[in-house]
Amino acid sequence: MTKKNYEFAEDSFFLSRRRFMAVGAAFIAVMAIPVGWISSRIAKRNDYIKARSAGLYQDDAIAKIRVSHANPAVQQYYKDFGGEPLGHLSHDLLHTHFVDRTKLQS
Amino acid sequence: MTATTYQPGEIRGLIEIDASKCKGCDACQKFCPTNAIEGASGAVHSINEEKCLSCGQCLINCPFSAIKETHSALETVIQKLADKNTTVVGIIAPAVRVAIGEEFGLGTGELVTDKLYGAMNHAGFKIFDCNFAADLTIMEEGSEFIHRVRSLVKGETNAGPLPQFTSCCPGWVRFAETKYPSLLPYLSTAKSPQQMSGTVAKTYGAKIYDMQPEKIFTVSVMPCTSKKLEASRPEFNSAWKYHQQQGSNAAPYQDVDAVLTTREMAQLLKLLDIDLATIAPYKGDSLFSQYTGAGTIFGTTGGVMEAALRTAYKVLTEEELPKLEFEPVRGLEGIKTASVTLTDKSLNKELTVNVAVIHDMSRNIEPILQEVLAGTSPYHFIEVMNCAGGCVNGGGQPIDGSGTSWVANI
Numbered sequence: 001m002t003k004k005n006y007e008f009a010e011d012s013f014f015l016s017r018r019r020f021m022a023v024g025a026a027f028i029a030v031m032a033i034p035v036g037w038i039s040s041r042i043a044k045r046n047d048y049i050k051a052r053s054a055g056l057y058q059d060d061a062i063a064k065i066r067v068s069h070a071n072p073a074v075q076q077y078y079k080d081f082g083g084e085p086l087g088h089l090s091h092d093l094l095h096t097h098f099v100d101r102t103k104l105q106s
Numbered sequence: 107m108t109a110t111t112y113q114p115g116e117i118r119g120l121i122e123i124d125a126s127k128c129k130g131c132d133a134c135q136k137f138c139p140t141n142a143i144e145g146a147s148g149a150v151h152s153i154n155e156e157k158c159l160s161c162g163q164c165l166i167n168c169p170f171s172a173i174k175e176t177h178s179a180l181e182t183v184i185q186k187l188a189d190k191n192t193t194v195v196g197i198i199a200p201a202v203r204v205a206i207g208e209e210f211g212l213g214t215g216e217l218v219t220d221k222l223y224g225a226m227n228h229a230g231f232k233i234f235d236c237n238f239a240a241d242l243t244i245m246e247e248g249s250e251f252i253h254r255v256r257s258l259v260k261g262e263t264n265a266g267p268l269p270q271f272t273s274c275c276p277g278w279v280r281f282a283e284t285k286y287p288s289l290l291p292y293l294s295t296a297k298s299p300q301q302m303s304g305t306v307a308k309t310y311g312a313k314i315y316d317m318q319p320e321k322i323f324t325v326s327v328m329p330c331t332s333k334k335l336e337a338s339r340p341e342f343n344s345a346w347k348y349h350q351q352q353g354s355n356a357a358p359y360q361d362v363d364a365v366l367t368t369r370e371m372a373q374l375l376k377l378l379d380i381d382l383a384t385i386a387p388y389k390g391d392s393l394f395s396q397y398t399g400a401g402t403i404f405g406t407t408g409g410v411m412e413a414a415l416r417t418a419y420k421v422l423t424e425e426e427l428p429k430l431e432f433e434p435v436r437g438l439e440g441i442k443t444a445s446v447t448l449t450d451k452s453l454n455k456e457l458t459v460n461v462a463v464i465h466d467m468s469r470n471i472e473p474i475l476q477e478v479l480a481g482t483s484p485y486h487f488i489e490v491m492n493c494a495g496g497c498v499n500g501g502g503q504p505i506d507g508s509g510t511s512w513v514a515n516i
Contacts, residue, residue, distance in 0.1 A: 025148025051215030
């Protein structure tokens with residue numbers, strides 16, 4: 001009696017079971033958004049960016065006053081209350097400091 | 107003790123992926139400025155909140171509408187509007203007026219300032235145009251820039267270093283704070299227009315409205331999701347601190363109490379049955395609705411720089427710019443640069459000011475920052491906005507549905 005040896009065909013497959021699943025998942029992901037979707041998305045996005053920006057430049061062009069220092073309300077703010085740019089009250093109310101977030105702990 | 111990128115009290119994890127809707131298509135990763143989105147292709151993705159800037163670019167570009175915000179102040183704001191003892195101040199950002207019309211069937215980019223004022227007035231808001239605060243920002247940030255330039259010319263070292271970076275964009279600020287803390291001294295210390303608005307509304311505004319500051323509820327309407335995180339920063343309670351020094355003993359409050367995105371303001375108006383498209387126009391109720399052309403262009407890439415140059419030119423040369431439109435900083439080029447030569451009247455010296463404008467931050471900023479770190483930057487003033495195109499394309503803006511609906515059916 002000779003002992004029969006079995007060989008498992010799966011061993012010779014070029015991908016492991018885990019790898020095969022990963023490739024399959026990646027394939028599904030690629031199928032989920034059609035070829036060229038990103039570039040057409042960016043083209044469409046740039047169209048509405050241009051349209052909205054044009055709206056703001058139009059708002060600027062039709063404005064009676066177009067420079068910040070001539071805004072009468074801003075001048076009134078400093079005169080009635082704020083003092084002057086970079087002044088004491090500006091330092092307290094209109095300026096801030098930044099945080100090194102690489103050093104924060106919780 | 108574990109490392110974190112959040113201060114106590116700040117909104118963390120604002121942007122979240124709905125696992126039941128995510129197809130693992132990776133589209134969001136292409137729009138994320140910090141590679142904060144994790145997960146293999148085909149597997150459900152998730153956002154690393156420590157890296158996330160809360161900019162919402164993934165949210166507005168997800169083809170499956172699988173990304174959402176975890177915080178909304180919509181209900182709180184509706185309650186405050188119904189409360190007769192509260193003055194609710196609506197702070198309107200520049201980019202909102204050219205986008206909110208889209209939610210009411212108006213054309214893309216249509217300018218609807220007066221209608222938006224009308225609709226918000228009808229809803230019960232006092233109108234505070236953030237463009238007024240943008241003008242205020244130019245006064246502070248522009249003065250700071252001129253101070254830094256003159257100190258450099260005179261060889262003094264007590265001013266901040268150059269180049270000066272803008273600090274209006276909360277995505278950029280958080281990016282600098284988490285990745286390049288050594289560059290923080292280069293940022294203008296001026297608060298963003300949103301934060302200036304909240305502070306002014308509760309200090310000077312308390313006099314204008316003749317109202318106790320603790321009864322003023324400030325709601326900013328922003329094209330931006332990251333502004334929610336900005337408003338929650340614990341240091342942004344300057345109005346409360348100011349009144350405390352004046353003897354008030356009111357409980358602490360933030361300068362900006364609530365932030366609504368453009369989308370959420372549209373939702374609020376619809377819930378209150380207000381149709382922005384047909385509402386009567388309104389001009390505003392106080393000096394806080396007065397703004398200039400310079401303030402309004404803050405909402406687009408290059409706009410802050412253009413506005414700052416208009417005022418810096420006047421302060422330095424004592425003359426108005428002959429031509430206000432500054433074309434080199436307009437448009438969608440990734441890095442825009444320009445040089446302006448002018449005479450500083452008070453120093454009687456000719457200066458050349460080099461400026462750079464960055465948007466779509468993650469794609470364009472690295473070379474600029476490397477130059478600054480190496481001490482070789484040729485620039486004096488640098489504007490940075492995280493989102494492509496600036497705030498007009500912010501993460502809080504109406505989502506452009508065209509071209510994505512058929513994808514979502516897959």
